[in-house]
Amino acid sequence: MDITEFFQQSSGKWFSQRTAHHLAFKQTESGQSNIEIAMLEANDPAIAKLCEQYQIDPALALCGARVSWNGTMDWDEEKHSGSTVLVPVADPDKPNEGKLLREVGYAEKVPVAGRYVMGDDGALTLITDYETMYSEERLWFASPNLRLRTSILKRFGGFSMASLCSEIRMGVTAPPQS
Amino acid sequence: MDITEFFQQSSGKWFSQRTAHHLAFKQTESGQSNIEIAMLEANDPAIAKLCEQYQIDPALALCGARVSWNGTMDWDEEKHSGSTVLVPVADPDKPNEGKLLREVGYAEKVPVAGRYVMGDDGALTLITDYETMYSEERLWFASPNLRLRTSILKRFGGFSMASLCSEIRMGVTAPPQS
Numbered sequence: 001m002d003i004t005e006f007f008q009q010s011s012g013k014w015f016s017q018r019t020a021h022h023l024a025f026k027q028t029e030s031g032q033s034n035i036e037i038a039m040l041e042a043n044d045p046a047i048a049k050l051c052e053q054y055q056i057d058p059a060l061a062l063c064g065a066r067v068s069w070n071g072t073m074d075w076d077e078e079k080h081s082g083s084t085v086l087v088p089v090a091d092p093d094k095p096n097e098g099k100l101l102r103e104v105g106y107a108e109k110v111p112v113a114g115r116y117v118m119g120d121d122g123a124l125t126l127i128t129d130y131e132t133m134y135s136e137e138r139l140w141f142a143s144p145n146l147r148l149r150t151s152i153l154k155r156f157g158g159f160s161m162a163s164l165c166s167e168i169r170m171g172v173t174a175p176p177q178s
Numbered sequence: 179m180d181i182t183e184f185f186q187q188s189s190g191k192w193f194s195q196r197t198a199h200h201l202a203f204k205q206t207e208s209g210q211s212n213i214e215i216a217m218l219e220a221n222d223p224a225i226a227k228l229c230e231q232y233q234i235d236p237a238l239a240l241c242g243a244r245v246s247w248n249g250t251m252d253w254d255e256e257k258h259s260g261s262t263v264l265v266p267v268a269d270p271d272k273p274n275e276g277k278l279l280r281e282v283g284y285a286e287k288v289p290v291a292g293r294y295v296m297g298d299d300g301a302l303t304l305i306t307d308y309e310t311m312y313s314e315e316r317l318w319f320a321s322p323n324l325r326l327r328t329s330i331l332k333r334f335g336g337f338s339m340a341s342l343c344s345e346i347r348m349g350v351t352a353p354p355q356s
Contacts, residue, residue: 146201
């Protein structure tokens, strides 16, 4: 599976159960989200805009997707919702690795490009070096309708959090008309 | 890393936070355990006994470890404790794959041998086909003192559970004297 196929396979509506283990505090917190992942057409202005922001030629974008989420965590009553655009750009010499451009970082609200590696086992690894933290995520499909995601977060040099998301497909969005 | 090195690296006392996502019920349950993993000497009678039970020549055992645990889950007040012996036996033609003999299965209390695969990325995959369920675990070290473990469980043909264990090293046991 290449990263475009991974995005296509991810396309749709998902119900996500998420649990974070705070390692130093030995505390666990859980939450639930509805996630929607929609592939963008190659000429979608959002792809061009994101590439421009990172000063990358939009012709190098392999594909693009919009991810929207809407969820709750146990520790507060507020709804957490948002959306971002993701665009992978392969390294010129490594077809299975490259930059993942994001409109908004998962953990910090500043634009930051991550590194992705598609493994031979079909798992997608995302590494993001934020200014004050480092995150490593692994996403894979247990089946076409069950996507799993682990992440570990390092702050100030030490691992501070490990988390698991179990994502069950709830529906399928229409593929872009091209 | 080969499987013996993985076992050696796992040796010690660990504090484990565990969360299971029950997929069909959209329920989460968490728990905590103390785990101790101790390498066995090559001539430990427990290794020979386990090999005999599976009708395998004990000379083929790559190493052996005793794993003991003691924990609680949120859904009851009882202590869950137990111990098992693990012995990996490589396939003759595949040095990084083989059988993992276990005294007691993780999920069912009958002896069952799993399959292990040591990946190039240092992750250990364990696959166990029980009579009524199928389990796939992935264990890896984020750092020498943080071990992560995901598992997915299939029952009656469908995935029923995904779980994450975050294991933090709490101490080191003495290596066996040889």
